[in-house]
Amino acid sequence: MIPVLTGEEMRKVDGAYINKIGIPSIVLMERAGIGVAQFVMSIAKNPTDERIVVLAGPGNNAGDAFVVSRYLMEEDHEISIIMTSDEDSLSKDARKNLGIIKDRNNLKIIKRDSNWQEALEGATIVIDGLLGTGAKPGLRGLMAEIAEFLEYTSSYVVAVDMPSGIEATTGETGDRCIKADATITLGFPKLGLFAPQTSEFVGDIYLHPLGYPIEAFTEIEVKTFLLEPRDILTNMKARAEASHKGDYGKLLVVAGSRGLVGAAVMTANTAVRGGAGLVKLALPETIETQARSHLIEVMTIPLPDRDGMLYDDSIPELRKWRDWADCVVFGPGVGVSDGVGEVLREILSWNKPTVIDADGINNLATMNIGKLPDESIITPHPGEMSRLLNKGIDKIQGDRINTARDCAKRYQTTVVLKGRNTIITEQDVEYGNTYINPTGGPSLASGGTGDILTGLIGSLMVQGYTPQEASVNSVYLHGLAGDIISVENGDEYLSATDLIEELPRAYDTVKTRYMWTEPFANLMPFPIWGEARRNYEVKGETPI
CATH class of the missing domain: 3.40.1190.20 (Ribokinase)
Structure with missing residues (x-):
C-alpha cells in the first residue's frame, strides 16, 4: 500500500529528509524534475513535432519545472517558459536552476507582461509548475487567466505534483484551477487528489517516488493508504487440499x-x-x-x-x-x-x-x-451516509475520509463509504487505518x-x-x-x-500485476489512478 499524505505531512517529510538526514533540497528538486521529464519525453518522442510550454510560478514548484525544462532541452526540445512572477519571488534553489538554463539557445523566457497567449495557442504540451502543495485553493490574477485560456486549447497538460489551484489536503479548487491531463505527484500521493471535486482536473495520476527513507517519517504518523494489487494478494487465503x-x-x-x-x-x-x-x-x-x-x-x-x-x-x-x-x-x-x-x-x-x-x-x-x-x-453510499449521520451530501463528499471515520466511531464498526475512490475505514478509528481504493x-x-x-x-x-x-x-x-x-x-x-x-x-x-511497479525502474513515475492505471492493470500496457 502507498501512504497518502496531507500537504502538511508532505512538508514535514521533506523537512525531515533535508534537515535530519542531510539531503540538500536541491537534490529533491533534481529528482522531481527528472521523473516529470521522463514522463514528458515518453509522450513527446519527436522534438520537431512538439511545442512545449512550461508555466513557472513563485516558489519551489517553478524550480521543479526548470529542471524538467533542462532535461527536455538536452533531448533537443524547444522550450518556452511563461514566468508569472519576478525572479526575486523564486526560492533559492529555483533561482539556481533557472540560472543554469536561462542562456540556452533552445529556451525562450516569456515575462508576465509579454504575449503569453501566443505561446499557449500553439503548445502541444504544457507543464504546470505554477503552485505547489502549500498554496491556497483557487488561482487568481494572471494564473487564473492562464488556466482559463488553457481550457480552450488542445494542449496536453502535465501538472507537477498537483494541478495548480487544488488544495493538497482537501481538494478544494476555488473558482479556477489548472485542468490537467496527467498529474505527476511527487514523493507520495496527496489526499486532495482523490477528492470527488478534483476528478475532472487531475487527469491520470502518476506517482514519482523520490526515494524517501523510513527516517523521513519520524515527524508524522501515516494512517491513510492507497491500495495496490500486492495488498490484495497478500490478504488472500489459500485453500487446503x-x-x-x-x-x-x-x-x-x-x-x-x-x-x-x-x-x-x-x-x-x-x-x-x-x-x-x-x-x-x-x-x-x-x-x-x-x-x-x-x-x-x-x-x-x-x-x-x-x-x-x-x-x-x-x-x-x-x-x-x-x-x-x-x-x-x-x-x-x-x-x-x-x-x-x-x-x-x-x-x-x-x-x-x-x-x-x-x-x-x-x-x-x-x-x-x-x-x-x-x-x-456497513457499506453506505453518500445518500445513505447522509441519513446515518444527518449530514448533507455536499459535506460528506467534501470530506469523505473524515466522514467515514466519524461513522466508524459512531457505530464502532468498519465502514465502506462507496463512490469515486471508495473509502474503507477500520473499526478502531484511533489506531486503525483508512484505505483509498483506486x-x-x-x-x-x-x-x-x-x-x-x-x-x-x-x-x-x-x-x-x-x-x-x-x-x-x-x-x-x-x-x-x-x-x-x-x-x-x-x-x-x-x-x-x-x-x-x-x-x-x-x-x-x-x-x-502483483508487483505493478516493476516495469518502472530508476524511480520512473507509475500510474496509480485513472485510465492509465486501468489500461496497465487490465491489459498490461506500460503507459510510459
Missing part, C-alpha cells in the same frame, strides 16, 4: 422484498461466487418462488411477510438459523418499515458479524442503535452493483477474513471487475450481474 465446504463458512443473507427480488438474488449468488462454503437466503415467502428460479447453489429460507416485506412475525422462523450462521448480510432490497427495523434489531442482538447495506442502512438510520456487533461492516469507475454507476459488493464482502467474512481484509479485497476486486468490462466493452455496457462473472478474472489480474 484436504478441505470441505464447512471449512469456508456459512453465510446467512437476509434480503429482498416485493419488487426487489433481484437485489436478494445478486447478493446471494455473488456470495457463492466469492467462495463461501454455504449460503442461505432468507426472504419474504411471497417472493421465494420467484427468487428460487434464479438460484442454483443457494438454499432459501421463506419467512412470513406482510405485503411482500419482512416484519415482526418473520423473526421466530429467522431465529432458527441464528446458531447456524457465521455471518449475516442484511439489507439489499428489504425496504424500510418498522417491521423491517425489528428484524434488524433481532439480528443485531445475535452479536454475530453483520454486513449491513442498502435498506439495512436506511432502517439503521431510523433506530437508536449504538455499537454494532464486533467485526461488523479501482472502478463510471461503469459501476448501475443498479445492483452495490449488492454484488455486499455479497462478496459477506462471502470473504465467513471464510475467515478480518473485516479489514474482507472490505479491502472485495472493494478492490469489485472495482477491478468493472475495469475489465470497461476496458473491453466501454463504460456504458455493464450490468451488475456481469461483475459476478468477471470476479475470477479480477483475481487473476491481481496475481499478474
Whole structure:
C-alpha cells in the first residue's frame, strides 16, 4: 500500500529528509524534475513535432519545472517558459536552476507582461509548475487567466505534483484551477487528489517516488493508504487440499422484498461466487418462488411477510438459523418499515458479524442503535451516509475520509463509504487505518452493483477474513471487475450481474500485476489512478 499524505505531512517529510538526514533540497528538486521529464519525453518522442510550454510560478514548484525544462532541452526540445512572477519571488534553489538554463539557445523566457497567449495557442504540451502543495485553493490574477485560456486549447497538460489551484489536503479548487491531463505527484500521493471535486482536473495520476527513507517519517504518523494489487494478494487465503465446504463458512443473507427480488438474488449468488462454503437466503415467502428460479447453489429460507416485506412475525422462523450462521448480510432490497427495523434489531442482538447495506442502512438510520456487533461492516453510499449521520451530501463528499471515520466511531464498526475512490475505514478509528481504493469507475454507476459488493464482502467474512481484509479485497476486486468490462466493452455496457462473472478474472489480474511497479525502474513515475492505471492493470500496457 502507498501512504497518502496531507500537504502538511508532505512538508514535514521533506523537512525531515533535508534537515535530519542531510539531503540538500536541491537534490529533491533534481529528482522531481527528472521523473516529470521522463514522463514528458515518453509522450513527446519527436522534438520537431512538439511545442512545449512550461508555466513557472513563485516558489519551489517553478524550480521543479526548470529542471524538467533542462532535461527536455538536452533531448533537443524547444522550450518556452511563461514566468508569472519576478525572479526575486523564486526560492533559492529555483533561482539556481533557472540560472543554469536561462542562456540556452533552445529556451525562450516569456515575462508576465509579454504575449503569453501566443505561446499557449500553439503548445502541444504544457507543464504546470505554477503552485505547489502549500498554496491556497483557487488561482487568481494572471494564473487564473492562464488556466482559463488553457481550457480552450488542445494542449496536453502535465501538472507537477498537483494541478495548480487544488488544495493538497482537501481538494478544494476555488473558482479556477489548472485542468490537467496527467498529474505527476511527487514523493507520495496527496489526499486532495482523490477528492470527488478534483476528478475532472487531475487527469491520470502518476506517482514519482523520490526515494524517501523510513527516517523521513519520524515527524508524522501515516494512517491513510492507497491500495495496490500486492495488498490484495497478500490478504488472500489459500485453500487446503484436504478441505470441505464447512471449512469456508456459512453465510446467512437476509434480503429482498416485493419488487426487489433481484437485489436478494445478486447478493446471494455473488456470495457463492466469492467462495463461501454455504449460503442461505432468507426472504419474504411471497417472493421465494420467484427468487428460487434464479438460484442454483443457494438454499432459501421463506419467512412470513406482510405485503411482500419482512416484519415482526418473520423473526421466530429467522431465529432458527441464528446458531447456524457465521455471518449475516442484511439489507439489499428489504425496504424500510418498522417491521423491517425489528428484524434488524433481532439480528443485531445475535452479536454475530453483520454486513449491513442498502435498506439495512436506511432502517439503521431510523433506530437508536449504538455499537454494532464486533467485526461488523456497513457499506453506505453518500445518500445513505447522509441519513446515518444527518449530514448533507455536499459535506460528506467534501470530506469523505473524515466522514467515514466519524461513522466508524459512531457505530464502532468498519465502514465502506462507496463512490469515486471508495473509502474503507477500520473499526478502531484511533489506531486503525483508512484505505483509498483506486479501482472502478463510471461503469459501476448501475443498479445492483452495490449488492454484488455486499455479497462478496459477506462471502470473504465467513471464510475467515478480518473485516479489514474482507472490505479491502472485495472493494478492490469489485472495482477491478468493472475495469475489465470497461476496458473491453466501454463504460456504458455493464450490468451488475456481469461483475459476478468477471470476479475470477479480477483475481487473476491481481496475481499478474502483483508487483505493478516493476516495469518502472530508476524511480520512473507509475500510474496509480485513472485510465492509465486501468489500461496497465487490465491489459498490461506500460503507459510510459
